[in-house]
Amino acid sequence: MNAVIDKLNFHELMENSLNSHLVLDNRNVVYANMATIELLSLNSKRDIINQSFDLFLHQDFHSICKERLKRVIEYKESVPLMEQKMIQLDGKIIDVEITATPYSHAEKTLAQVIIKDITEKKEIQNKIMQTEKLSLIGELAAGIVHEIRNPLTSIRGFLQLLKNDFPKNEYADIVLTELKQIENITNELLHLSKPKQTNFRRIDLIPIIQESINLFGTKTLKRNVEIFLEKCSEKIYIQGDKTQLKQVFLNLLKNAIESISDNGKIHINVIKTRDDVRISVRDNGTGIPRRLIDSIGKSFITNKPEGTGLGLMVTYNIIESHNGRILIDSEEGKGTVFTIEIPK
Template identity: 35%
Template sequence: MSKRLIDYGQGQMGEQPEDNTEKFKSFMENNPDAISIVDLEGKTLQVNAAFEEFFGWTNDELIGMPFPIIPDFLKESVNELHDQIKAGVQKKGFETVRLRKDGQLIDVSISLFNIRDNENEPCALVFVYRDITNQKLAEAALKESEQRYRSLVEVSPEAIFVHRNGIIEYMNPMGAKMLGMDSVEDIIGKSVFQFVHLESRESVQKRIEIMRDDHQAVGLLEQKFIRLDGQEFYGETLGLPIIYKGQPAIQVFCRDITERKKTEELLCKSNMLSAVGQMAAGIAHEIRNPLTTVKGFLQLLREDPEQKEYLEMTVSEVEKIEILANEFLSLAEPEAKVCELIQLYEILDSVITLAEFQAILNDVEIIKEYNADSASVFGEPNQLKQVFTNVVNNAIEAMPNGGKLHIQLNHQGESAMIRFIDQGCGISNERMKHLGQPFYSTSEKGTGFGLMVSTKIIHEHNGEIHFSSEVGEGTIVDISLPIYESSQ
């Protein structure tokens, strides 16, 4: 095969040095690209093995024949191309289609040049073909993917924009609308900070630095923005670093949540008003009863000032009002705590001593079960005493027909566990859900604030309080408090 081309070349261009002949032969036989050589009339002189495999024609089928790989619809343009090559123009890597023997059109990249004789006149044309079918398929798939992505972005109900170094390079129609622009073109080239509220500029700058320097995406964040007309709105944004037009950039997704924020604010205000209304009704209810009694006894005292029992009853009812007011104050403005090291068994013994008289009246036996006498905590003794007293009093009131109240003190890891177990009437699951709510109490005389204050105190001491109960079986109150390090 190469010999025919060499013979042709020697006949057209004169004798060539032997080393050039061998180089040309090696170039043809070992090149993985399909190569063909045609004369100036378009007849085939030589093709290599890669050409035979690629296009399906053998060298013997093509010798002296017009070039069959050119589709009919391209023959005119190919003739013009041949004229250009004859004139000395070289073509490298231009893309087109060619025809295989089986009739299939394939995408190829072609480089071509001419061969000149001893008088420097064109005597033949060399064509080098490279299969780019897979490349074209990949390009088509990429183009289709880009078009599909662009379509999604263009019709997205959320604002999507791309900026580089803070300068906006792309924005979808929703983004322009969100910022008060008539068209996308009005915003390209502007700084993102022109539309960021002063309150949010620092957070926006930090997020940009994370995406730019650390190449990390940033999650959803509520931020404040400014439209072109100066109107403020809230947006929920997330961003990620991308490559845009071959250069690093940042893509941002933004959703206008102004209406949602307004709804949340209205809902919050509504809940606050509802809570205030419930509290006001509860306060009025709790205070009205003792006030009615006070008013009645004062009227009786006016008629009969010598009745001391009226005065004592009046004082008692006023004290109830005072207790209620103090409970409100402890919730709103708690007194400053003076914390100290506390031995829990000492506080519990003090509470039991105070509750013994009420326990005797209710036929309740208080049983101490201390397994951690040395457990000490750091806190405010009067507040903890208030909590334990409230729990013990509630337990005794829950056993009007008598029973046993077990008070246990144990270690559990790094915490002290105080457990109160009574044999009272118990609390139903439905009522357990409401424990700790103001004006909800399991006691007929209670306001519900005692438990609420107790829970607050325990939490302020970094502890936990838990209730478990069964109707007819009794109630268990577990209180855990962190043990002071030196006592562990």
């Protein structure tokens, strides 16, 4: 056994490690293995050797790092794992876990540092937090919506009576329109928060899309928008909830139409791949501002005076419950493509 170990090349093993290993002389990097190059997106070790470790550490952690290094080098203690942020060569910030231990070398104490990339883990954690937050909002919303809808119904009823008495009163119409807007919001919220009584079954997809298109008849005329459905020749069946999927197409079409001021074309394309069905809705509207794209579907984002920012949240929710995903490709001034992938 020992004979085998004697022959092991420890330098090679270190280079081979999947974790990033560094040796610091005070703050100065004197060694970094190959995983470090990858972790920090460096071109070569030359980018980091003889540089200050601080250069690659997020500003927020400089002082804690200094303290921890002091513990390692002066008091010869190991320091436990700690979540920190580092900066890659191109400026991208990544989440890492760092630990360090003293290493005596030529009458000097160096710090042996081990870094693990936890960016992916953090992303999953954030997603879970987001989901929990949403379900909490959902619970709250369900209660609030319930409380709001009853008085709303009676307000609308009495207003209608008032209008019958004073048919020329234009204020009543304004209030009714505003009420309609509140109702739209509460309905969408209710849909979001309702424990989903999903009704999954084998469904024929194309007629659902066709029915959704038909619902927009007048609106598309007004804005001079044409909708084209380019379907493939065979029938397409998926496992899904018909009402929910219809809501998805309605939301996507509504947004597409609203993004167009005139002379719009919306193309719906349905294709079948080996494992899934891909439906894309392409418009030649305004496109989505770049700064909004990442938050779309995650929070109440809207740039419309009468928007709720709920449509896409509902859409994302539904597609997620179908084990599918949504991809967005959008260019400002050119248009947007929403692609939905649903497993067969």
